[in-house]
Amino acid sequence: MKRALITAxxxxxxxxxxHAFEAAGYDVWVTDIDRDALAACPRTWTCCAADVASEDDMRRLFQEIAAAGGIDVVCANAGVAGPTASVEHVALEDWKTCVDITLGGAxxxxKYATPLMKAAGAGAIIVTSSTAGVFGYPxxxxxxxxxxxxxxLMKTLAMELGPFGIRANAICPGAVEGPRMExxxxxxxxxxxMSRDQVYEGYAAGTSMRCFVEARDIADMxxxxxxxxxxxxxGQVISVDGHTENPDPKP
Known part of the structure; x- marks a missing residue:
């Protein structure tokens, strides 16, 4: 059975x-810093508490994966929203936290998935970016x-690892229904x-499909x-966003 790891x-x-990888027949491993969320995951999954921004945690996680037989798919999905503020009001510490978790975690x-995939001569690395990774975002x-x-990072991985049978791609979600987007x-x-509803309508109006997407749409991709x-x-950047036209929603 193939094995997939999903961070966050x-x-x-x-x-x-x-859920999508399990439905497709994969042995699912997940990692998260939220132990309560991990405890609520299906018992058929292997759940490991780990901070993607900690090299010690990630080294230990992949040692466990190696001992279990390696990894076929890695979804580098962890990230944080960071502050909402104009650049002159962004604290350096908030900048570092967002970049360390979102980019450093990927x-x-x-880094630690690559040796296992090279040894297998195959693998897929999927990073979760965002439409904010395609447009400037006020x-x-x-x-x-x-x-x-x-x-x-993904495009470099695709070039470095392609000769070893390893593929890398990025998914760019748009506005995704759920607590984080709220x-x-x-x-x-x-x-x-503005009101919350005005901002919501602005995001939806900024897509050609006039809608938010759902988490399952990203998972299916x-x-x-x-x-x-x-x-x-x-080496591809694939948006799943209902076709975002305007990254700066207005009332």
């Missing part, structure tokens, strides 16, 4: 990925910079003097990118 797999997009995940400088960064909506509404149906797909 205890909730949201990561949890949906876990780097450490790839009032979200740390998040946008980190999400652009994971795309650069927090973004509320903070953005506060920073712009991850399963496809890991499959033999995508065996020649590598």
């Amino acid at each position: 797999g205890g909730s949201g997009i990561g949890l949906a990925m876990g 780097f450490l995940t790839a 009032n979200r400088a740390p998040y946008a910079a980190a999400k652009w960064g994971v795309i650069g 927090g973004v909506l509320e903070r953005e509404a506060d920073s712009k003097g 991850a399963v496809f990118l890991a499959s033999d149906g995508a065996r020649r797909v590598s």
Whole structure:
């Protein structure tokens, strides 16, 4: 049975990925810093508490995976929203936290997955970026910079690892229904003097499909990118966002 690891797999997009990979026949491993979320995951999954920004944690996690027989698919999904503020009001510590977790975590995940995949002569690395990694994004400088960064990391991985049979791709979600996006909506509404509903409508109106996406839409794309149906797909940035046209929602 093939094995898939999802970082930040205890909730949201990561949890949906876990369910989708299990439905596709994978042995699912998830890691998260939220132990309560891990405890609520299906008992058929292997759940490990780990901080993706900690090299010690990630080294230990992949030692466990190696002992279990290796890894076929890695979804570097962990990230944080970071502050919602104009750049002159962003604290350096908040910048570092967002970049360390979102970009640094993807780097450490790839760093320790790569030797196992090289030994197997195959593998798929899927990073979760964002439409913020494709457009400039007002009032979200740390998040946008980190999400652009994971795309650069992915493209480099695709070039470095392709000769070893390892593919790398990025998924760029748009606005995803759920608690995390609700927090973004509320903070953005506060920073712009708008209502939460006005910001929500602005995001939806900024897509050609006039809708948010759901976590399962991202998960389904991850399963496809890991499959033999995508065996020649590598180095690609694939948006699952209902076609975002305007990254700066307005009332």
